[in-house]
Amino acid sequence: MRFWGGTLIVWGALTGVAWADETAVQIGDAARGEQLFEQCAACHQVGEGAEHGIGPHLNGIFDRKVAQFEDFSYSEGITRARRDGMVWDLEHLDAYLNNPKVLVSGTNMEFAGLKDPQDRGDVLAYLRQFSASPQDIPEAAPTALAEEFELPPEILAIVGDPDYGEYLSTECTTCHQVDGEYDGIPVITGWYEEDFVLAMHAYKEKIRPHPVMHMMAARLSDEEIAALAAYFGALE
Template identity: 65%
Template sequence: MCLALAPPGAAPAEEEAERLGDAARGAEIFGQCRGCHEIGPGARHRIGPHLNEIFGRRAGALEAFPYSKGMSRAFADGLVWDYARLDAYLENPRALVSGTRMSFRGLKDAQDRHDVLAYLRDFTASPRDIPEAAPTALPREVDLPPEILAIVGDADYGEYLASECLTCHRQDGSDAGIPSITRWPVEDFVVAMHAYKRKLRPHPVMQMMAGRLSDAEIAALAAYFEKLD
């Protein structure tokens, strides 16, 4: 089961910043970054790592790139590139990650940063496509009856059901090739699955998989993945 999800919870300030971001203008500003970074189809590591799928990715997590000691420490500390941290890094890279090799002096203008982040978002499939995910949170696709949201899932049963999910999603929470669903809040997981079940999300495989599940089974999966370490 390939649940196209990503870490949820965009704060209101992040949502407002996204509304202000102009991706077309951000593409122009990103010209300052192209000497070190590639983005888009076929992007490769250069002086800096490629920036595809940057939102929701753990800092220093790409294989085959020789990160600085500072970025490796950020990885060990669990730094994840959400909107707020990317904004801070673009403003002053060395203030957020001491010891980074990134020599860029930063974008001091907040609008410039919002525009660049709007552009980068276009190359991160999960946040762009998942309405409840940071940094592009939108109203939920489906309003579920309270009794469905109130179902307390059986995490042990969810573990049994999850074997099919884990053929695509990584149990360790990494997002290599497909977004992580580890430690997703129960309500967000349940809403997403019911959106697939009602074919409000255009992913035929997930529509098929969700259509096979009962309300109790969806709740069980949600309970399992929320607590999965």
């Protein structure tokens, strides 16, 4: 079963379910999260004396704008997310842990993602202990977790029509280059279809930042997103 971690909160808002501070639950089991964090520890340190490694240290990450350390060399992708104003609140951390590339194209974080929402909640509960600002209890946004909603599996199961995708893609290629050149606007060819679909839904629900993409994604139907994913996914 798939969970749509990244848009949990927004789905709640859209479907009229109350926001996080009314439906707050503990985000997870910090002790179990500490164990799960071992797979992150090769790159990331957290806790007293933590320093940057392959990835930046994670002290104080909750509710901080992304890519804030001047002494760490960030990828172009995460730098762009910072400029677009992305903040490491719970929903973005959750989406990032679920699949880093879906939230931030071109991130250096080589991690397939934690697909189980409980795993993510546990890791985040552990990390949260090292962030000063959200340590106030009871939990509220940005640290509280809203009720979960599944992205209807049929959305991910839609088989896109690449012919339609090719036509729709012409709107994208005014800015994104089909030959995969990067000149300040991200590359969108050769993505795994599922990542593409998830990323476009993340724009549509305004989880990913960027006003142009919010506007472009807002009017794409589920079928149209699938068609684009099928077309671009097949391009080298």
